[in-house]
Amino acid sequence: MWAYIFRKLIYNIPIYLGIILLMMAALRVNDPIWAYLGKYANQERYDAFAHQTGLDQPFVVQYASFLKDVFQLNFSTESWDKPGVEVGAILKRAIVPSLALTVPALVITSVISICIGLLASFYRGSKIDQGLVILAVLGMSISFLVYIIIGQYFGAYWLNQKMETELFAIAGYEPGLLNWPRYCLLPVLISVIVAMGYDTRFYRAVMVEECTRDYITTAQAKGASRKKIMFVHMLKNAMIPIITRIMITLPFLITGSILLEWYFNIPGMGRTLLTAINAKDCPIIQVFTAMFAALLICTNILTDILYAVVDPRVRLS
Amino acid sequence: MIFGYQTRSGLTFTLTLLLCGGFFMHPAVAEKSLRIPLRSDDPKSMDPVRGSTVYDNRPASMVYETLVQYKYLVRPAELEPLMIQSMPKVTDNGKTYHFKLKPGILFHDDPCFPGGKGREVNSSDVIYSWKRMADKSNLPKSWWLFEDTIEGFDEYRVEQNKAVDAGGKFDYEKPVPGLKILNDREFVVRLKKPVYRFMWVLAMFQTSIVPREGVDHYGAKFGRHPLGTGPFVMKEEDWRSGQSMTFYKNPNYREELFPTEHMPEDKKWGFDKAAGARLPMVDKVEMPFYVQDQPMWLQFMAGNLDYTQVPAENWPKAFFKRSQRLRREFKSKGITAQAIPLLDFIFYGFNMSDPLVGGTSDKNKYLRQAINLGIDWEERNDAFYNGLNIIYDGMVPPGLDGYPKDGKATVNYRGPNLEKARALLAKAGYPGGKGLPRIDYYTSTGRNNQEQTEMFVQHMAKIGIDINPHLVDFSTLIEYVTNRKAPIFAFAWGSDYPDAENNLALFYSPNQSPGSNHFNYVNSDYDTMYEKMTTMSPSPERTALIEKMRDRVVEDSPYIGSMARSRYYLIHPWLKNFKPTEIFYNWVKYMDIAESKR
DSSP states (O other), X not given: OHHHHHHHHHHHHHHHHHHHHHHHHHHTTSOHHHHHHGGGXXXXXXXXXXHHHTTTSOHHHHXXXXXXXXXXXXXXXXXXXXXXXXXXXXXXXXXXXXXXXXXXXXXXXXXXXXXXXXXXXXXXXXHHHHHHHHHHHHHHHSOHHHHHHHIIIIIIIIHHHXXXXXXXXXXXXXXXXXXXXXXXXXXXXXXXXXXXXXXXXXXXXXXXXXXXXXXXXXXHHTTOXXXXXXXIIIHHHTHHHHXXXXXXXXXXXXXXXXXXXXXXXXXXXXXXXXXXXXXXXHHHHHHHHHHHXXXXXXXXXXXXXXXXXXXXXXXXX | OOXXXXXXXXXXXXXXXXXXXXXXXXXXXXXXXXXXXXXXXXXSOOOTTTOOSHHHHHHHHHHOOOXXXXXXXOSXXXXXXSSBSSSOEXXXXXXXEEEEBOTXXXXXXXXXXXXXXXXXXXXXXXXXXXXXXXXXXXXOSOGGGTTTTBTTHHHHHHHHHHHHHTTOOOOXXXXXXXXXXXXXXXXXXXXXXXXXXXXXXXXXXXXXOOOHHHHHHHGGXXXXXXXOSSSEEOOGGGEETTTEEEEEEOTTOOOOBOOSOOOTXXXXXXXXXXXXOBSOOOSEEEEEBOSSHHHHHHHHHTTSSSEEEOOGGGHHHHBOTTTOOBOHHHHTTTOEEEEEEOOEEEEEEEOTTOTTTXXXXXXXXXXXXXXXXHOOHHHHHHHHHTTXXXXXXXXXXXXXXXXXXXXXXXXXXXXXXXXXXXXXXXXXXXXGGTTOOOEEEXXXXXXXXXXXXXXXXXXXXXXXXXXXEXXXXXXXXXXXXXXXXXXXXXXXXXXXXXXXXHHHGGGOGGGBTTSSBTTOOOOHHHHHXXXXXXXXXXXXXXXXXXXXXXXHHHHHOSEEEEEEOEEEEEEOTTXXXXXXXXXXXXXXXGOEEOGGGO
């Protein structure tokens, strides 16, 4: 397995270098300094800024320098938009709030959606199945933003007024497990409701496919209970698409949820990235992209390994 | 160790005594805490020379101080001493200013000072702070405030920056001929020529006074570690990026009192009652940031913010459109409303370098005038601003000398006047728009700009002009405008100080792009008048000159305009002494809280 991982990592190095190259080139198509300086731009400020940030160097030098920083995990470059603050510090501060939203949301959504998918597939064609499918389609059809606006109004403001206590904060974030329900539970619930529509439909389709397999008929013939067929036989055999689905989501746990973070004033990664894009803060965009690409490569390798773990027919070679 | 009964009783007694003693010795004084919103993701920097936006200005004005400040309750705006004992003695026909600092102004306590105790401000601090604006390694955004103003300062700047480019250091010790220190508390500033705006500039937060020790100690981090003389202090850890800032009362703040001078109408709001009270009036200020308006609005409605600006989409919920009066459900909660006109200049600009719409030829001038006459400002105002904006002729916003009576100037091309527009278009050689190529129009994305653009296109179509709209992000818009690639563009200008000169400078030819004259308007007569006007003090002659300049520009029509917004504030009954303004931002120190009313 280790040889496989090592080999995969080696194969992915050129891809990674290519991603960084493309990203850095794309950021320089329109001169990032003019874009950043905006209405305060003049040649003198341009030159001073280019010199300070190293953007007066040839592209190759900038590329090599950034790669060196990435491979040394040195993210001490100063943010353009927040002078005096290192990019690494900004991202480090933003990761935890993002994970506080995305990890519980992923876990809750996956568990509930898989269970509903199992149930719907087992009762496929029945009223229960139809009802669940309608709910899932409804959930998917409404914009995330609508859920956020309504959720924030009723879940935080209206409910708090009715109960005369602050159950959920309208906006804001405080670190710590004890503060989590107050600041994160409502956005997590909104996220779960939105994601459940998509996930339920996906898992239902996967489970329906599994229901038609011969091993299910065999298990039924052998007198296995419904519960055992669903949660042992079917679930185990559906692990490949489940793993694929969950693993695809993993890198996005770090990137956070832009809309939720924006509306609930949660200083996470999504908001940090969007702010950086709006402010043309190149160092943050570069590090963020490099980090995301690395995570994507790692989760791809991890997905392959997990395939081999759950399905003995898969060999890592 | 196990304590015996008696020992435990003794301990309990002692603890009880200590606790009670503590309680009685320090009677509980309720902390007055203010909660005010900042409509921004995050201020960029708290270093005055690096700041430029309202969002930098507001928090910086709580920590830093300038030599002069605006009188809090007086309108129209007037200046008064803040760090100086009295307004400077001006001699030499308005060219020499003699300043004397107040005694006992202390920098905030900080480890960068010996023993951690903030030292007294002296004349060198003022000169040093201003010199930082000249040092390009600080990436100052507002050098223009001092440009071509102080004797020898421009030359000093060029010389020092050259030295830095050559590998040397910026020499802050080197004297500037126009900045002379007399002693620790007195200094003289000699201007190249009388510059009326000079005193307004000294009230701007970019010219705030900073300690050299702090800048040297914190280096690049100085912008995150504000260290001034202001009524509030903020530690680095109290700036929670993307979330909030928390300020605490400066325990060493000198005796500054709530003003006694006020407008007659201020009595209605009870602003006269605090006269003579010591500033600042609250112990703590929490300033959460909001990118989206809904959470800010809900926080205000829930009583978690003491005031709020009224977001455009919430305005109809709070006010009756016709009467603009506050709705009963708000009044019943004791909420009050205040509206303040902004020093706004909202316009569409022409690039005068453009061969189609620019230039000084009559043909192109008629085309620009026709476009002006084709715009229905009232419709735009009603559709996108709830009809609340003020539409006016010229570039001088309401409230300033040079603003035409009721917003209507004798010389104007304000639309809609489609008949006249068509006639002028024909005069320009494009009858019914025939032969006129499609004109590119650039504006930024965001808010309702798409809809506003559609309205602009429709207005132009009515007179036969075909507009090719480009909605781009703001930085691309800036790039297009700066590089003279946008024939028509949508922009807005908020005056930096309450004097028409700030807006008239937008048409001064030395300020052409990439400077603030994005119209690239060149008119030597106008330039001569502008140069004369900058040296004049307010007088009927100056006002007449401003009006003449305004009319000259309107006739040449390098822009289509104009409109100014009003900002609406809602205020909870427990917030006292809040007289909102958007000209200056150091007013938090005057605000008070009746905690019992929360």
